[in-house]
Amino acid sequence: MITLGVLERSVMNALWESPDGLSAPELGERLVAAEAPAKRRELATTTLLTVLSRLESKGFVSRSRATRPHRYHAVNSRSEHTAELMHEVLQLAPDRDDALARFVGSVSPTEAETLRRLLASRGTGN
């Protein structure tokens, strides 16, 4: 059985690869086609809509209601989200309250500056 987490990840991966966005039926076709033929099975559109609305409420997916069926877009690219995570982990934002225990401690200001540039280029690139 596919868990909700795995399905959310597949949905996001499909949306990240589709700059023009996808409707729920298109998304279903992509996900089924991505499976190995032996494991292939239908995905109920209602299941997908549930997953999409969960992702929408978390702020990762936006919905455009101009057309029917509605089209779904990823709010940020995959690399932008990765950059956001690494920003938090490496505590580049001084006002962060999160005290994450990291394998190697704090970062010197000059290195942080370099990393900030790296993350910025990752965020806008590809």
Added chain:
Amino acid sequence: MTGAWIGLAVLALALAWPVPIALSKAEWPARAPGTALALWQAVALSGGLSMIGALLTFGLTPFENDLGLASTLLSGHILDGPIPAQAGALQIVSLAGAVVLSVHLVLSLATTAANTARERHRHRALVELLSSPMHGSPGTRMLDFPAPVAYCLPGVRSITVLTEGLVRVLDAAQLRAVLAHERAHLRQYHHLVLLAFKAWNIALPWFPIANRAEKAVALLVEMLADDDARREVDDTSLATAIAIVGSPWRDNDPASARIASDEIVPEADPETLGARVSRLIAPPAPLSRAARALVLAVGVALVTAPVAVLVTLL
């Protein structure tokens, strides 16, 4: 009671400046990080209680022959009647200061905890979308990022996050060392200690008791996790892993060459790194049992003193 407030004020001053400065410079904490962590917690707790206690006992000096009145004041009836004639302006200010400081400290802890929970919630949701589970290592997830980074996300289901860059540069034993280190953080609830000291530093940023403490505690927590990891892997693997992950990092992998040309990912604080690595390469003798017992006794005494004075007020 005059003696009590002077005593508490002296204790509060000592714990706010000279004691944390001396403790942050001492070398013995590296030989007994668990004991040192306990002492830092005692210093912080006792420091806060003495500050509040000194203000409170000074403010209540006019009522020293009437402890019933003192507890009436404390129980909130202060708002009911006129201000007693024998209480001077200084005493009123002192009492107000005690209330303001108490509220400030509690609020700082509450907001820091709430902000942390909110950020961690979103962080976890993102990690679950962006990373994939690591086979053969439950609770561990791999993130596609070129720099070597490892950290843990505490929670009901704790997660250890490793980047692909980390797995690429470390060998099997070094990777085991990193995982054992992160699991020790989670098992020993280090995030709660770090959170408390973070809130403490946000509340009193200009006091050594708070800013030195946060830094010292962060290092001690790493040393404790290192000690735990050493039970599973040899010291050299752990030390090498720390050095590799902490070194300035240059990406030579063609797969990520599209990103940038001059990417160097963070060099960790050399002071912290050096302390951890040298401790593994040339381990100092652990502190004797008697010395550790003495430190713990001092810690207990530090907390007991202001508590004892505050209890007599009631």
